[in-house]
Amino acid sequence: EPEVTQTPSHQVTQMGQEVILRCVPISNHLYFYWYRQILGQKVEFLVSFYNNEISEKSEIFDDQFSVERPDGSNFTLKIRSTKLEDSAMYFCASRGTSQSYEQYFGPGTRLTVT
């Protein structure tokens, strides 16, 4: 069964450093998402991406965040200058078509900012 994969599973970085979280969505899916989950809290939407551009973003997704689909396979989330409060699980999700609403989530990357 096709699945979304994410790397790395755990990333530790120092405050102020840049991090790139990587995702490989399900092949042939058209919609891509990043969500985050701070420990013990609910999953929060960050950004959606369709047709090679951001379609929607939340207030969390400020100028420090960016997304890219560099090669038609990978989908990346970059945080330019990490803050302590960026520590969270980051989930990538993908969805097939506009008629199919189900989003498939990856296993997540745990980001720890020290």
Next chain:
Amino acid sequence: GESVGLHLPTLSVQEGDNSIINCAYSNSASDYFIWYKQESGKGPQFIIDIRSNMDKRQGQRVTVLLNKTVKHLSLQIAATQPGDSAVYFCAEMGAGGTSYGKLTFGQGTILTVHP
């Protein structure tokens, strides 16, 4: 603003019992609702979904009920098993964003099934 929330943060049941997990939502324009299961250290796993033009949908051992009048969603799990122990989230997709699919998640309910 729109929000999705849960009535009960924890639920403990005995193996074999039926479980009911509830969720309230505030966006009356929501078009699509989903229940996700999240096990420790894993991403949300799709369980069942329902469109706003339906009030009930059944899957294998799970049923989702939607009451649009009171903006309430519930997940029923029949014959709960220890493997059902997890955090359960409801999520909604607003009608305004259906073409792009932003999901708004509830707070989550921890289900613990005792053998």
